[in-house]
Amino acid sequence: MKKKVNGYEIIEVFEQFSPKNLAMDNDPVGLQIGRLNQKVEKVLVALDVLEDVVDEAIREGVKLIIAHHPIIYRPLKTIQTDVPEGRLIAKLIQHDIAVYVAHTNLDVADGGVNDWLAKQLKLSNTKVLVPTKEDRLKKLVVFVPESHAEKVRIAMAEAGGGQVGEYSHCSFTSRGTGRFMPVDGADPYIGEVNELEEVKEVKIETIIWDSTEKNVINAMLKAHPYEEAAYDLFVESRKGNMMGLGRVGILENKMTLDEFIDFVKTQFDVPSLRFVGDLSAPIQKVAVLGGTGNKYMKAAKFSGADVFVTGDVDYHIAHDAASMGLSIVDPGHNIEKVMKNGTADEMRNRCAEKGFEVEFIASSLNTDPFSFK
The missing domain is CATH 3.40.1390.30 (NIF3 (NGG1p interacting factor 3)-like)
Structure with missing residues (x-):
């Protein structure tokens, strides 16, 4: 149901x-x-x-x-x-x-606006154009009574915990004994106030990211039976995922700028667009950024892109791009x-x-x- x-x-x-x-x-x-x-x-x-x-x-x-x-x-x-x-x-x-x-969180998100734009242009081997944030890798360790271990583990996984590459629901468990004494004012799920309690517990370890931390911890606390859940959070020394604005990738088929302009108009369903560059120039590596891309013209050039697809390009920025030898295709802000x-x-x-x-x-x-x- x-x-x-x-x-x-x-x-x-x-x-x-x-x-x-x-x-x-x-x-x-x-x-x-x-x-x-x-x-x-x-x-x-x-x-x-x-x-x-x-x-x-x-x-x-x-x-x-x-x-x-x-x-x-x-x-x-x-x-x-x-x-x-x-x-x-x-x-x-x-x-x-x-x-x-x-807004920009959906631009930056993995699988968000800029990835959808890159997919629309059929780009492969895409990378972030303008890094804005490292999504750090962390380890969440939580101690749960055996009766609720599966419930907590599944709740964390469904909230985004344990996502490693192409694998989900990754975790490790070990068993031991938890000890605690509820004091005056406590409302314990297990045990009595002012009496030392020993409980068979499961230690669950899973990987989370900065971007999923809040949701995973909230899900864990909601599924956990204890009034005060015991958990630890450690920042991993391994480098996390670099996230950011725009994408750079390779076209499925090499084409001239003239052909690429027609391709962009078709893929984004726009009747016309502005461009900068030689119509006979070869295009294979493409930078794309939804919205207004004026601030990121140099990033597009330094990425090695042959053309930068973005919106709202200013007159003087267009001159700068032309002097750098970077073609521009501006189909407008609305391609978002x-x-x-x-x-x-x-x-x-x-x-x-x-x-x-x-x-x-x-x-x-x-x-x-x-x-x-």
Whole structure:
């Protein structure tokens, strides 16, 4: 039987995939409007939260929107309901629709926006373009009574613990005796107050990452029967995974810049785009970064890429790229729309594994403000 869930449970699953701590400094991510403590049967995934997107959510009976671009980017001084911004917020509140934002954390996440863009371009051997964070490797050790060892072990694994390369649910257990004395004020699961207790316990060791630490520990504590769970956390000396913005990879087939431009237009479903470079130049190594890539032009050049695919390129930045001999293809900021189906598919699979009764809908609306003539 499938389980009905609330917003907190859905976001807990989402943050296993795209933790908030991956976001760039001062990036407003997380819950921005509404509440999560209500039953959620449908979730709308949107690139932008505009009024017609909110109307779509209302028509679909949605109670939660997961969006990429923040609806509140700067602090609000007033909320006037007779202007577009205020009317939008008022409509969300009136219909009790929560808005949760995953911005640069979803860009950085393994399998997130930039990986979806690279996949759309059929790139292989991809690497991070701009490292922003090392996802450190840690060892979590917890002591559990034998009766609950399997429950705790499975809870940690389902929250992301024990993920090593292409293997999941990795752990090690050993048995021993735990000793403790509940003192006045304690409410022990096992034993009596002011009496020394000995319990047959299991020591469970598993690998976790910075990005999964919060969820794994919360899952462990929730499954653990003790009032005060005993656990240790150690930082491993081995290097963790380097995470960051953008990806660099190799095209399936070498082509000219002219051919590559047509390929990009097809893959991202854009009618036209801007470019910099010689149309006859050979293209094989590609750097791609969703959103605005002006700050990362040199990183793309130093990566050895033949072309940099990104949006919102400035006039003077384009001159700099041309002088460096780096081709640019700018299909616009809106190619991040890949996150709609990408997020919906990812969450559909993750929630199905947990038996959650929730539907994920990718917004059908085009929110690109630009038109081409």
